[in-house]
Amino acid sequence: xxxxxxxxxxxxxxxxxxxxxSGATSQKPQSVIDAQSTFYAEKNAAVHRGAHLLAEEAxxxxxxxxxxxxxxxxxxxxxxxxxxxxxxxxxxxxYSFSNSGAGSRFxxxxxxxxxxxxxxxxxxxxxxxxxxxxxxxTLKWIPVTQEGRLDYSTLDxxxxxxxxxxxxxxxxxxxxxxxxxxxxxxxxxxxxxLTVLDACQSVPHFAVDVKSLGVDFLAFxxxxxxxxxxxxxxxxxxxxxxxxxxxxxxxxMIESVTMESATWAPAPxxxxxxxxNMAGAVGFGAALEYLNSLGxxxxxxxxQELTQYALDKFSELKGxxxxxxxxxxxxxxxxxxxVEGIHPHDVGQVLDQHGIAVRTGHHCAWPLMKKYGITGxxxxxxYIYNTLADIDTLVAGVIxxxxxxxxx
Amino acid sequence: xxxxxxxQEVILDHYKHPHHKGLSAEKDVxxxxxxxxxxxEVTLNLSVDGGIxxxxxxxxxxxxxxxxxxxxxxxxxxxxxxxxxxxxLDNFSELMASKGTMKGNEDLLEDAVALAGVSKFPARIKCxxxxxxxxxxxxxxxxxxxxxx
Ligand SMILES: Cc1ncc(COP(=O)(O)O)c(C=O)c1O
Numbered sequence: 001x002x003x004x005x006x007x008x009x010x011x012x013x014x015x016x017x018x019x020x021x022s023g024a025t026s027q028k029p030q031s032v033i034d035a036q037s038t039f040y041a042e043k044n045a046a047v048h049r050g051a052h053l054l055a056e057e058a059x060x061x062x063x064x065x066x067x068x069x070x071x072x073x074x075x076x077x078x079x080x081x082x083x084x085x086x087x088x089x090x091x092x093x094x095y096s097f098s099n100s101g102a103g104s105r106f107x108x109x110x111x112x113x114x115x116x117x118x119x120x121x122x123x124x125x126x127x128x129x130x131x132x133x134x135x136x137x138t139l140k141w142i143p144v145t146q147e148g149r150l151d152y153s154t155l156d157x158x159x160x161x162x163x164x165x166x167x168x169x170x171x172x173x174x175x176x177x178x179x180x181x182x183x184x185x186x187x188x189x190x191x192x193x194l195t196v197l198d199a200c201q202s203v204p205h206f207a208v209d210v211k212s213l214g215v216d217f218l219a220f221x222x223x224x225x226x227x228x229x230x231x232x233x234x235x236x237x238x239x240x241x242x243x244x245x246x247x248x249x250x251x252x253m254i255e256s257v258t259m260e261s262a263t264w265a266p267a268p269x270x271x272x273x274x275x276x277n278m279a280g281a282v283g284f285g286a287a288l289e290y291l292n293s294l295g296x297x298x299x300x301x302x303x304q305e306l307t308q309y310a311l312d313k314f315s316e317l318k319g320x321x322x323x324x325x326x327x328x329x330x331x332x333x334x335x336x337x338x339v340e341g342i343h344p345h346d347v348g349q350v351l352d353q354h355g356i357a358v359r360t361g362h363h364c365a366w367p368l369m370k371k372y373g374i375t376g377x378x379x380x381x382x383y384i385y386n387t388l389a390d391i392d393t394l395v396a397g398v399i400x401x402x403x404x405x406x407x408x
Numbered sequence: 409x410x411x412x413x414x415x416q417e418v419i420l421d422h423y424k425h426p427h428h429k430g431l432s433a434e435k436d437v438x439x440x441x442x443x444x445x446x447x448x449e450v451t452l453n454l455s456v457d458g459g460i461x462x463x464x465x466x467x468x469x470x471x472x473x474x475x476x477x478x479x480x481x482x483x484x485x486x487x488x489x490x491x492x493x494x495x496x497l498d499n500f501s502e503l504m505a506s507k508g509t510m511k512g513n514e515d516l517l518e519d520a521v522a523l524a525g526v527s528k529f530p531a532r533i534k535c536x537x538x539x540x541x542x543x544x545x546x547x548x549x550x551x552x553x554x555x556x557x
Contacts, residue, residue: 012410345446345471345535346415353411361446375447375469404411405420405472 001385003029003290015355018393023173023334023381024359025223026204028287035286036228039279046275048252062278065285066268069233072288073218074209079241081234081268082281086200087123089219089234090167092271093196094127095247097165098134106194106244110136113162115193117142117150117179118371119172122364124198124219128167137164144371148175148324155187163193170202174363174379175324176307176334178202185214194240200224204291204383205332206300210235222280227287231280234271241267248273299384303333306382310335310391317398319408323377333382336363339398341407344376350401351378356394413525414532415472422476422519427483432465437549441542443534448474450539454546456554461485461493461547466539473523473532478539480519490547496520497540504533 001007004027011017019027039061045054047062063077070077083089100106108114114128118141132139140158143151150168159166166188171178181197188195197215202208204225210218217240222231236244246253246264250273255263264270291299308328314320319340325331339347348360361376362369369376380394402408431438435453442449448470455463464482468475481500485493500520503512508528512521526536 343471345448345473345532349414349529349532350411366447369447375449404415 001387003031004385005030005033007385011355012353013355018354018356018390020380020382020386020390020394021357021359022204022224022383022386023201023363023379025229026226026383027385028226028228028283029290031290032226032228032283032286036279036283039282044279047278048269049275058278061282061285062276065281068285068288072292073203073233073235074211075235076238078266078268079210079235079238081236081241081271082276083232083234083271084230084277085223085232086198086219086221087232089232090124090196090198091127092234092247093217093219093236094131096244096271098131099245099247104243108132108135108137108164111162112137112164113140113160114138114165114167115140115142115158115163116166117168118144119148119150119175119177119365119368120167120169121173121198121200122366123200124167124169124196125367128165131165138162142168144175144368147326148172148177150177150179150184152180152183155183159187159191159193161191163188163191165196166193167196167198169198169200170208171205171332171334172324172365172368173201173334173381174336174365174368174377176332176336177325178330178332180330181213181215189214201332201334205303207296216240222284222287225284225287226290227284228280230277231284236267238267241271246270246273250274252276294384302384303382304328306386306388306391307331307333307335309388310380310382310394313391313395317395319402320398323372323374333386334379335381336377336379337398338374338377339402339407342401342405344378346405347378347398347401350404351394351397354393354397354400356397358394410528414529416522416525418480418519418522419472419476422479423472426475426479428465428486429467429479430465431467432463434463435465436553437546439542439546439549441538441545443470443474443538445534446471448535448538450474450478450542452478452539452542452546454543454550456490456547456550459489459491459551461488461490464543466542468539470538471532471535473526474535474538477520477523477526477536478542480523481539481543484518484520485543490551493543493547497544500540501537503527504536 043057045058097106195215196217199220203220218235223229253270253273323336344360359379436455450468452466506527512524
């Protein structure tokens, strides 16, 4: 905790900060902040371009970060593409698909289908809605049960020979549910569909190995993983990245250019047009090294403990309903809840008064809210720097909101 | 507590007992506004007769601020000319933008001055304005509609 300077600041009324919004973005350790500023102070130059010492050092730092990412997720170095965010990564896949010529394994047409789940973040829903619209393919989704799990019984009829893409989240940012990747990948493999995993809420929280998961693509964001904003990762299996069309064109992504046409550099370069976010990549490398030093097993074990403790405490609260699995099995450290008689925005306001930062609203998963017949929830999401005392503070805050609005 | 400047008694009253809530069948226009950041929604029915707001009703889901503010707004504009309603609306928008520096003109804004505290909470200003923006949109449409031959 001492590594996170922001946790020392004071909030309204001099209260200490209880940061429970890591699902939206994580806080940054000093080493990440330093890595970014050291890059600017000592190495800043455009990568892949200059013939001078700074450019060499900047190159080494940027490519060094790529190697750290690759090791972190068990990937090959050239399979790791730097983007600006998970959102960009997922859009990149969708646009690459629609840039592919008819007949390519990535092209979609009327009669094909794309399957997502009902618990997707808008970032893993709308790009597919739009790809379906551009290509005439049909969008289908795996429904969510009342308990907040995927209804796997629908897999067989939803994922069929028409399915070209199965895109799903590893862990729901609202419910905390960790999905059964093996079962979903098996269903996709059976029909030859490509799989896209939204790993925004998994890579920061437990060890993820792309090879053993068996997915084809994976996306996550630096800023939810202790890293800076403006840096994200697109991982794809090497042979797929090789065969795919770029989605952004310009400098640095070419092999040769004439006035009429151009050819592309090999992946990952062909997906990184323009001068990239070098400082962001370097800061992100430092973030992953920080996580490595903690050990992802320890990160996961601590979050499991927080989750169990929070679920126990919440089950004792009157008038409070947890939206999502009520047990800590296959479930991450996210508690979404509703408070009878108080709108989430008002709950969040009272919590803010106690220095507690939570997210309120639909969490970019509007269809999921509609499914549960609610307009939104209050969401507390935990990370390595949270403590059991933070959960006690939260519980006391919720009770004080109930008292303030006279609902208990 | 700072919270009390946000949640004044008047606001909580309007929240618990909203005025003009429940859509009336009588309407010239209907609009539906949402606050995309939190998912709050308001549907507003409006009738304008000879430049006067003759009937206004609404329904929606949202936080105490958005619900109370909409309720207060409907009270304020009922029976007024659209031109007068716009004066109130402009005054209220100014109050919301005041970052806690204005108390609000009670003669003009009546119960809406209780919302002055909202201006200190930037994230809540949109909540307070949701119903008012719906009214503005509806009134423009109602007037446009009545001007057509
Ligand atoms: C599950 C999930 N997917 C995608 C995203 C989008 O990430 P970003 O906004 O960093 O692109 C988020 C972040 O809110 C998320 O929680």
